[in-house]
Amino acid sequence: MEVLRIKASDTYPIRHKMLRHNGTVEDCIFNSDNDELTFHLGAFVDKKLVSVASFYFERHLSFSDTYQYRLRGMATLPEYQGKGLSSALLKTAFPVIKQNQCTLLWCNAREKAMGFYTQVGFHATGELFSVPQIGKHRLMSITIE
Ligand SMILES: CC(C)(COP(=O)(O)OP(=O)(O)OC[C@H]1O[C@@H](n2cnc3c(N)ncnc32)[C@H](O)[C@@H]1OP(=O)(O)O)[C@@H](O)C(=O)NCCC(=O)NCCS
Numbered sequence: 001m002e003v004l005r006i007k008a009s010d011t012y013p014i015r016h017k018m019l020r021h022n023g024t025v026e027d028c029i030f031n032s033d034n035d036e037l038t039f040h041l042g043a044f045v046d047k048k049l050v051s052v053a054s055f056y057f058e059r060h061l062s063f064s065d066t067y068q069y070r071l072r073g074m075a076t077l078p079e080y081q082g083k084g085l086s087s088a089l090l091k092t093a094f095p096v097i098k099q100n101q102c103t104l105l106w107c108n109a110r111e112k113a114m115g116f117y118t119q120v121g122f123h124a125t126g127e128l129f130s131v132p133q134i135g136k137h138r139l140m141s142i143t144i145e
Helices: 008-019 085-099 111-119
Strands: 002-006 039-045 048-057 068-076 104-110 123-131 135-143
Touching: 002 085, 008 039, 008 048, 008 068, 039 085, 048 085, 068 085, 085 104, 104 111, 111 123, 111 135
Parallel strands: 068 104
Antiparallel strands: 002 039, 039 048, 048 068, 104 135, 123 135
């Protein structure tokens, strides 16, 4: 397995399949995907891209940290789940986020994925909330040391 920086557009097929399968590919293009401080990581197995995650310089007002990153579009193809690929993407991202002077990484975690985020060290804040067409989410975060 290899973790590499990828382009925003490389993430779209996995985002579409795993996160927006009822939508169009256009629904997989997120605001800020091509901003200067945004970065996208991919895990490759036998040269095939099988897991993606994207990181945005974006502050959530629930947290006092001045400089924060947001995690979006985290997904691993079903047959590759549970093998540590998403964890490997996060481990690669943490030093990059720290290097950008940020001390917190947050995400709106799907209810189903909360177990994963808890397992890798995120903590939940606030109540569950609904995102139309997608379902229940909870704000979660991890301090970057
Ligand atoms: C959530 C998801 C990204 C995790 O990816 P993954 O590559 O399978 O994650 P990892 O293998 O790195 O898992 C790390 C740990 O979390 C655990 N874990 C993974 N998914 C979990 C879940 N839904 N609930 C509880 N624990 C989970 C793993 O068992 C592993 O535990 P271990 O360290 O004891 O072995 C993947 O299941 C996925 O793509 N789900 C569908 C899309 C989605 O919901 N994305 C999140 C949007 S917010």
